[in-house]
Amino acid sequence: MLRGCAADDGRQVMHACQTCPVSDQGSPAICSAKGCQAAATWAVVWNNPRLHTPDREKVWVACDEHKQPLADYLAVRSFLKRVEPLE
Numbered sequence: 001m002l003r004g005c006a007a008d009d010g011r012q013v014m015h016a017c018q019t020c021p022v023s024d025q026g027s028p029a030i031c032s033a034k035g036c037q038a039a040a041t042w043a044v045v046w047n048n049p050r051l052h053t054p055d056r057e058k059v060w061v062a063c064d065e066h067k068q069p070l071a072d073y074l075a076v077r078s079f080l081k082r083v084e085p086l087e
């Protein structure tokens with residue numbers, strides 16, 4: 001499994017972005033929301049155009065409960081690209 005801050009692989013899970021509201025603990029299979037230990041079942045794909053080139057994709061993984069809050073957090077900043085089921 002991939003872990004750590006993403007390099008150029010847009011599919012890579014990242015946790016340590018400076019805009020990220022989440023902790024950097026745990027494995028990529030665990031929800032990115034702070035303090036949540038649930039298994040992640042969603043990939044929230046986003047891009048910050050101030051930090052990233054447009055083709056760069058960042059991914060937060062989320063459980064059912066946190067998929068929407070994380071997506072909303074990004075959406076209000078116009079960072080959200082899409083939400084898709086985690087494989």
Ligand SMILES: [Zn+2]
Binds near residue numbers: 064
């Ligand atoms: Zn969660």
